[in-house]
Amino acid sequence: MIILGVDPGIATVGYGVISAEGGKFRALEYGAIITPAHTLLEARLEKIYDDLIAIMKRHKPHFVAVEELFFNKNVKTAVDVAQGRGVILLAARKCGIDLYEYTPLQVKQSLVGYGRAEKTQIMYMTKLMLGLSETPKPDDTADALAIAICHANSMMHSVR
Numbered sequence: 001m002i003i004l005g006v007d008p009g010i011a012t013v014g015y016g017v018i019s020a021e022g023g024k025f026r027a028l029e030y031g032a033i034i035t036p037a038h039t040l041l042e043a044r045l046e047k048i049y050d051d052l053i054a055i056m057k058r059h060k061p062h063f064v065a066v067e068e069l070f071f072n073k074n075v076k077t078a079v080d081v082a083q084g085r086g087v088i089l090l091a092a093r094k095c096g097i098d099l100y101e102y103t104p105l106q107v108k109q110s111l112v113g114y115g116r117a118e119k120t121q122i123m124y125m126t127k128l129m130l131g132l133s134e135t136p137k138p139d140d141t142a143d144a145l146a147i148a149i150c151h152a153n154s155m156m157h158s159v160r
Helices: 041-059 075-094 104-112 119-130 139-159
Strands: 002-007 012-021 024-034 063-067 098-102
Touching: 002 041, 002 139, 012 041, 012 139, 024 041, 024 119, 024 139, 041 075, 063 075, 063 139, 075 098, 098 104, 098 139, 104 119, 104 139, 119 139
Parallel strands: 002 063, 063 098
Antiparallel strands: 002 012, 012 024
């Protein structure tokens, strides 16, 4: 199965496409969609949408897995990120791809076995599980790959 994991944002949207077969994972493509600061919000949202649609058309994932938002104290940033997340959900819908959402706690539990794992532990496990020589950068990209792995693990456990 092919899974697109997405770490929502507005300035940086991490994405990772993996294949999951028989408990083995392989990274097909990963990176980040970067939108420049001081750009109109609607232009940033358009870039996120267009780039994700292109990724979905290129890889034809069976599922899209997205991290649920964690709101901090900066309400302006939270609203912008939520709008970016909405565009991600819309792109999956427009491509007819089933969408699943995971909390940061669920992602950590899935990869490390402990819901309060440190970010470095998640990054290490992502690199290890995908057989990568280096940890993907930026962090949003590694997070997106971790979300995709979390969904693959969730699907394997639900099948059993």
